[in-house]
Amino acid sequence: MTLDWPTIRDGNADTLHDTTVDITGWMIPLDPQAESVDYFLLCADEPCCGGCVPRNPAASIEVYTAAPLAPQAEALTLRGRLLRLVDDPAGWRYRLVEASALDRLPSASRTFSRRAFLSSGAALGLAACAPGRFAGYTDPHHAQDDPVAQADSGSHSAPSWQAPSSTLTIDMHSHAGRVTVSRDPAIGARRPFLPLAAPMRKGGMNVICLAIVTDTTVTRVAENRKRFEAWRDPQPGELYALGQAEFQRAHQLIEREQMQVVTNAASLAAKGSLGPCAIISAEGGDFLEGQVDRVDEAYAQHQLRHLQLTHYRVNELGDIQTEPPVHGGLTDTGAEVVRRCNALGIVVDVAHGTYDLVKRAADTSTKPLVLSHSALATHPSSRSRLITPDHARVIAGTGGVIGVWPSSGSFKDIHAMAEGIKRMADVVGVEHVGLGSDMLGFISPPVFRSYEQLPDLASALRVAGFTQEEVSAILGGNYRRVFQVSVG
Structure with a gap:
């Protein structure tokens, strides 16, 4: 079934725990320079920059892919099994596992896992924006x-x-x-x-x-x-x-x-x-x-x-x-x-x-x-x-x-x-x-x-x-x- 972002935001996606869903969003790799990734965030809105980590956990979900995907700048549709998270240390409410892109993206051999993410600066909220954005900048897209x-x-x-x-x-x-x-x-x-x-x-x-x-x-x-x-x-x-x-x-x-x-x-x-x-x-x-x-x-x-x-x-x-x-x-x-x-x-x-x-x-x-x-x-x-x-x-x-x-x-x-x-x-x-x-x-x-x-x-x-x-x-x-x- 197709899952929309309002259902994520209002928590009604809880009823879809352990169900296969399709969802479209923007791919946010935690290492913007990686050639391919098997762990990333999927966001409801286009990020303001390549390394932007979403601030609102109700507007993003964690994704684990079945096989590495190459990062892309356009929105993509994923199919995977949705899991409802409880007391997640990162604050995420939902995770998509065993995910794959419906329009398969070419992949390379190098992957970037959640464990690597947790050891990186981004894991500590240090990479709110990639180089080129200055401290305190707020994109009008994300002001709300x-x-x-x-x-x-x-x-x-x-x-x-x-x-x-x-x-x-x-x-x-x-x-x-x-x-x-x-x-x-x-x-x-x-x-x-x-x-x-x-x-x-x-x-x-x-x-x-x-x-x-x-x-x-x-x-x-x-x-x-x-x-x-x-x-x-x-x-x-x-x-x-x-x-x-x-x-x-x-x-x-x-x-x-x-x-x-x-x-x-x-x-x-x-x-x-x-x-x-x-x-x-x-x-x-x-x-x-x-x-x-x-x-x-x-x-x-x-x-x-x-x-x-x-x-x-x-x-x-x-x-x-x-x-x-x-x-x-x-x-x-x-x-x-x-x-x-x-x-x-x-x-x-x-x-x-x-x-x-x-x-x-x-x-x-x-x-x-x-x-x-x-x-x-x-x-x-x-x-x-x-x-x-x-x-x-x-x-x-x-x-x-x-x-x-x-x-x-x-x-x-x-x-x-x-x-x-x-x-x-x-x-x-x-x-x-x-x-x-x-x-x-x-x-x-x-x-x-x-x-x-x-x-x-x-x-x-x-x-x-x-x-x-x-x-x-x-x-x-x-x-x-x-x-x-x-x-x-």
Whole structure:
């Protein structure tokens, strides 16, 4: 049967799950220079340029072909089996598999797979447009899908936001600057950095929690699954070595960008408003390899001040949301790490951890917890990265903060994200909500893609009903309170 794009957009295509369909659209290879591809995106509208990654997951679908196809500039019709996706990490709602072009295109021998895409810059939303387009350009074709264009066009009447002089804006979770070691072993730690200080200055972002990731060599997106997963066990010492390399990259990036490292409440107060600053953070305690004394080492040698216990593998510290539980929550070693962080002065982050992990961490910690990046689940499901109201209330009960993220799988634009922040505030109170952008940590471009959009987000929060003081608290004040209490 023929499938049209309105059926994709309104979700009625759910009823066609596992059905063979024909659909016409524009082919968007994630490597515009590839001679042939077996994985690409199919978009409802003609892209503005060769490397343009669609921002709206309701206007595009993933495609896996039965055989490689040569990229083409004209619309094409594909036939394949449609799959409905649930909680896809990229935010896509539908996937076409075993697809072929009804008018067969000539193919070459080289293919570009989703796994390669996930390891590339495009996978992190870095290739919003191919060379020739400048930052901030909005094609009139796509203005209806672009939250920045909507804000600029006056489609929302937004009171202007001006941060009070005492305000510090803080992102609770960021990989900005492309600090993470690539999953592609051919690139690894040689991955080039991206500009960081300039977009922070332009948007008014004072401080970011710059997060290294210490499980990249043993995690991946499996082609037959919808999320990152651990695909092998690490070798002894492997993740510790990865952590050392990533801490080194974080400091190299900070030096290159002429930023300042924040290590305590006094340095946050003194440096925060003077120029772009970073709080050294780790996403996942995998580099500890179960050795609690390495918390002290990371604190002293690498200036670690924010530690997220788990990421995308069930590690020695506890269970994760996206895999079946193994430990029943936080392990005894995980509890020791929490206590050590409390004693040293390190913020404890329970993002990615299961509800049971969070509950034990809350019972163990003498300091507030943060859950740096997630959102409320509208329809809670197993293995989802979203959280329930009860999950959120445990964090608030410690005096902590939940960072709301800008996933395109959760929100269609910045104004929807602001409404998501409001829903979180309605559950836990505005004093327990913050911003966790997960900058450059998404597979597909999120709705908050650059710190240059911070004024747009602030204005959207005002439209959602927050006062200027509440906006200031959400965009940094609440995390600053937790940092002061936890780090001292």
